[in-house]
Amino acid sequence: MTTAELIRRLRESFGPAIRSVAEPVAGKVRVAVAPEVVVRAAKALTQEYDARFLITAGIDSREERGCFDVDHIFSLDNDNIFVILRASVPGDSPKVAAITPEIPAAGWAERELQDLFGVKAEGHPDPRRLILPDDWPDGVYPLRKDVKYGDWPPVGDETTDAPYPFKQAPEGTSTVVVGPFFPVLEEPVQLRLFVDGERVVDCDYRGFYNHRGIEKMGDSELSYNEIPFIAERICGICGFIHSSCYCETAEEAMGFRAPRRARYIRGIMLELERLESHLLWTGIAGHILGFDTVLMQTWRMREPLMWLCEKISGNRKTYGMNIVGGVRRDIPKELHPDILGVVDKIEQEWSQLVNAVEGDTTLRARLVGVGMLPEATARAIAVVGPTARGSDLHIDARADHPYAAYDEVPAKVITHPGCDNWGRVLVRLLETLESVRWIREALKQMPDGPILSDEIPEEIPSGQWGACTIEAPRGEAIHYVLTGGDNRPARWRVRAPTYANLQALPSMIKNETIADVPITLGSMDPCFSCTERVEVINARSGESDVINHEELLARSRAATERLRRR
Amino acid sequence: MARTILEIALSLIILIGLAPLAEGLLRKLKAIVHSRQGPPVLQPYMDIAKLLVKEDLSTTDNWIWRMAPALCLGATMVLAVLTPLGGPPAFRMAGDVIVFIYFASLAAVAVILGGFASGNPYAYVGGSREMMMMLSVEPVMTVALAVGAIKAHALTFDGLMSSPAATSGSISMVVAGIAFLLALQAQAGKLPFDIAEADQEIMGGPFIERSGPGLALFRWAMHARLMIFTAVLVSVFVPWPIVENLGLSLVLTLAKMSIVLALVGVVDVVNPRLRIDQSMGYYARIVVFVSVGALALAIVGH
Numbered sequence: 001m002t003t004a005e006l007i008r009r010l011r012e013s014f015g016p017a018i019r020s021v022a023e024p025v026a027g028k029v030r031v032a033v034a035p036e037v038v039v040r041a042a043k044a045l046t047q048e049y050d051a052r053f054l055i056t057a058g059i060d061s062r063e064e065r066g067c068f069d070v071d072h073i074f075s076l077d078n079d080n081i082f083v084i085l086r087a088s089v090p091g092d093s094p095k096v097a098a099i100t101p102e103i104p105a106a107g108w109a110e111r112e113l114q115d116l117f118g119v120k121a122e123g124h125p126d127p128r129r130l131i132l133p134d135d136w137p138d139g140v141y142p143l144r145k146d147v148k149y150g151d152w153p154p155v156g157d158e159t160t161d162a163p164y165p166f167k168q169a170p171e172g173t174s175t176v177v178v179g180p181f182f183p184v185l186e187e188p189v190q191l192r193l194f195v196d197g198e199r200v201v202d203c204d205y206r207g208f209y210n211h212r213g214i215e216k217m218g219d220s221e222l223s224y225n226e227i228p229f230i231a232e233r234i235c236g237i238c239g240f241i242h243s244s245c246y247c248e249t250a251e252e253a254m255g256f257r258a259p260r261r262a263r264y265i266r267g268i269m270l271e272l273e274r275l276e277s278h279l280l281w282t283g284i285a286g287h288i289l290g291f292d293t294v295l296m297q298t299w300r301m302r303e304p305l306m307w308l309c310e311k312i313s314g315n316r317k318t319y320g321m322n323i324v325g326g327v328r329r330d331i332p333k334e335l336h337p338d339i340l341g342v343v344d345k346i347e348q349e350w351s352q353l354v355n356a357v358e359g360d361t362t363l364r365a366r367l368v369g370v371g372m373l374p375e376a377t378a379r380a381i382a383v384v385g386p387t388a389r390g391s392d393l394h395i396d397a398r399a400d401h402p403y404a405a406y407d408e409v410p411a412k413v414i415t416h417p418g419c420d421n422w423g424r425v426l427v428r429l430l431e432t433l434e435s436v437r438w439i440r441e442a443l444k445q446m447p448d449g450p451i452l453s454d455e456i457p458e459e460i461p462s463g464q465w466g467a468c469t470i471e472a473p474r475g476e477a478i479h480y481v482l483t484g485g486d487n488r489p490a491r492w493r494v495r496a497p498t499y500a501n502l503q504a505l506p507s508m509i510k511n512e513t514i515a516d517v518p519i520t521l522g523s524m525d526p527c528f529s530c531t532e533r534v535e536v537i538n539a540r541s542g543e544s545d546v547i548n549h550e551e552l553l554a555r556s557r558a559a560t561e562r563l564r565r566r
Numbered sequence: 567m568a569r570t571i572l573e574i575a576l577s578l579i580i581l582i583g584l585a586p587l588a589e590g591l592l593r594k595l596k597a598i599v600h601s602r603q604g605p606p607v608l609q610p611y612m613d614i615a616k617l618l619v620k621e622d623l624s625t626t627d628n629w630i631w632r633m634a635p636a637l638c639l640g641a642t643m644v645l646a647v648l649t650p651l652g653g654p655p656a657f658r659m660a661g662d663v664i665v666f667i668y669f670a671s672l673a674a675v676a677v678i679l680g681g682f683a684s685g686n687p688y689a690y691v692g693g694s695r696e697m698m699m700m701l702s703v704e705p706v707m708t709v710a711l712a713v714g715a716i717k718a719h720a721l722t723f724d725g726l727m728s729s730p731a732a733t734s735g736s737i738s739m740v741v742a743g744i745a746f747l748l749a750l751q752a753q754a755g756k757l758p759f760d761i762a763e764a765d766q767e768i769m770g771g772p773f774i775e776r777s778g779p780g781l782a783l784f785r786w787a788m789h790a791r792l793m794i795f796t797a798v799l800v801s802v803f804v805p806w807p808i809v810e811n812l813g814l815s816l817v818l819t820l821a822k823m824s825i826v827l828a829l830v831g832v833v834d835v836v837n838p839r840l841r842i843d844q845s846m847g848y849y850a851r852i853v854v855f856v857s858v859g860a861l862a863l864a865i866v867g868h
Contacts, residue, residue, distance in 0.1 A: 362837050366840065366841065514767065518766055
């Protein structure tokens with residue numbers, strides 16, 4: 001389907017409810033609709049046009065047009081089209097009908113919209129806070145323009161002391177609270193598992209303890225060319241993904257593309273980063289299963305890769321190579337043998353590892369049929385990356401929405417029909433080999449030429465926009481940039497892949513045992529830190545062992561007192 | 567009398583005193599497979615020494631909690647003097663195979679109770695996993711030893727080891743020996759059966775709240791446990807070559823133990839961890855098909 005056809009059909013269905021249509025770049029359509037039809041339009045997109053929900057971006061346009069814009073971003077993967085469904089809601093009483101009841105994947109995005117913009121998503125099945133901390137006062141919405149970067153909300157009377165409204169444990173279950181710090185999560189996260197013996201019946205989630213306000217920084221403090229360096233620090237493992245994604249998006253918004261050679265260099269660095277990430281992840285997955293031999297050996301294989309990246313960029317990680325318009329460092333001919341040497345060695349050792357893993361019966365026993373994510377569920381929750389491909393979904397931004405050099409050097413999409421932890425493991429193992437192949441191919445085809453564009457406009461008009469996805473090792477990242485004044489974006493929206501994947505966790509760990517929770521979490525490749533504490537409610541005996549904050553404090557003080565006396 | 571004291575001292579030195587060294591060697595083996603340099607072989611001694619002088623932090627004033635480490639190591643030490651080392655056990659006048667099994671269980675029960683008493687939910691999960699492991703592994707070991715007892719018509723280790731019927735290499739004893747070897751991995755808490763402690767899932771399970779001397783005693787007991795069961799395995803099920811000289815027999819036993827320990831170490835390093843249900847199923851199958859098979863063979867005289 002072409003965008004023209006899509007627009008024509010949407011106009012037929014919704015008539016005057018479609019207020020305006022813009023397509024600044026081929027394949028990127030923004031359709032502004034009347035807020036009343038936004039749910040119907042979203043439903044039509046997903047059901048009739050097979051669109052996949054990506055993210056919702058709120059925009060504070062009260063100064064310009066007296067309204068909040070709610071942009072739901074969809075992707076038509078088969079046609080390389082992005083559709084942004086815009087509903088503008090009045091600035092004085094911001095509320096919009098929630099699309100979550102129709103599109104479960106939007107659950108977090110709309111909660112975030114409520115938290116950060118104060119645009120109420122009416123009819124949301126779970127309107128609890130997602131991002132703001134428990135003691136954040138009501139009525140202060142950080143991403144609104146009247147809140148300045150660095151403002152600290154007033155505390156005192158307005159601070160609520162009410163505890164977070166966690167879900168109640170179902171009848172006959174105990175609650176095992178994992179976190180806020182736990183070895184298998186990349187950020188502090190609280191996961192309350194409702195367990196019956198060792199079996200997980202249900203769970204509740206509370207996270208975003210580490211929210212850093214990077215988007216706010218982007219639209220109020222940084223300039224276009226400073227953002228790539230902050231974007232690269234969004235993630236410690238796939239930072240280059242975010243800087244590349246931002247740069248490609250900003251370039252699109254400004255109306256040009258980076259030179260071909262720069263795009264090849266981005267592609268090569270992206271694939272090197274994927275190798276770094278997948279090798280790291282494989283080791284960690286082994287470690288979760290107590291298989292430290294895998295951890296040690298994969299990380300040994302990974303080390304020369306880190307040295308290689310240091311040789312190319314000056315850094316083992318966080319390369320700092322991207323700027324809007326291209327890259328700052330070339331990959332000269334002299335480095336090609338180094339790159340080929342490292343990836344050849346990885347390919348050779350990795351093939352042996354893949355064989356060993358495929359033949360390991362104990363690994364199979366731990367992974368096959370565990371952490372099930374059926375294809376339909378994966379589609380409904382709109383998971384991305386290996387989590388989706390392990391459930392046989394053919395989604396890969398490299399193939400669906402080619403960026404960097406993937407239009408000239410296509411990447412093979414690897415899927416697995418397992419829908420379980422085993423499927424996700426195999427997808428990653430085989431993708432690693434595909435990355436090696438891609439790097440080799442790209443080095444062969446890399447054209448000569450400049451690495452920084454000379455088309456960068458002197459003045460960047462406000463009101464232009466771009467939206468791009470990049471396939472990170474753990475799934476696609478999305479950036480959405482709206483240009484503004486003062487040499488910085490009016491809005492820079494980022495969605496990292498784990499945001500989409502983590503929403504699938506409750507259905508993945510349902511009916512698994514506690515022992516399988518870490519590897520199921522690990523199978524979607526979040527990062528790792530350190531465990532803290534667990535609380536238990538013994539619902540079966542009716543006894544409550546929940547320790548609230550004061551009691552915990554009192555107990556902890558009493559324990560200190562006992563030690564002091566001794 | 568003096569001889570008994572000497573034998574007891576020797577048993578304790580070898581099975582308890584050298585246990586950390588064996589652990590150190592196993593770590594070295596692991597490191598080689600990992601392409602690492604690994605810690606010095608004496609590191610487990612240093613760890614224990616360090617822990618012994620550290621503060622013993624405690625989450626509870628429960629007396630079971632305080633007693634559990636001493637009970638565990640104490641039971642393990644009694645176990646050591648009841649263990650045959652190529653020759654009859656040092657303290658043979660006090661106990662036979664049944665007493666041995668009792669003390670083996672007591673050491674495990676001390677771990678479980680100590681975990682439950684800590685009040686930590688992870689320790690609770692670990693303790694119940696340990697209990698399930700004990701319930702599924704102990705029958706394997708018991709039946710294997712029962713096969714020997716039936717062959718030898720004796721319940722003492724020296725009776726077992728001096729009986730030609732038990733040491734002549736009958737089919738039932740070989741099968742029982744294999745069952746005992748399979749149980750060894752779990753008895754020592756090595757992968758793929760370190761389920762009760764499972765660092766990445768429940769962070770040490772029953773030991774999560776342990777620190778200082780309490781942890782040192784538990785660690786030491788766990789190291790010794792592997793030595794003790796290995797010694798029983800090679801003394802009872804692999805008694806060949808049978809030599810009269812006790813000193814030579816001891817040296818041979820130590821050599822055979824090293825081979826078994828290396829095997830345990832290799833299995834540990836090339837396996838991921840199983841789930842508790844999978845491991846219980848595994849041992850249930852061994853009990854049914856291997857141990858009971860051996861027992862049946864022994865009863866009909868093979």
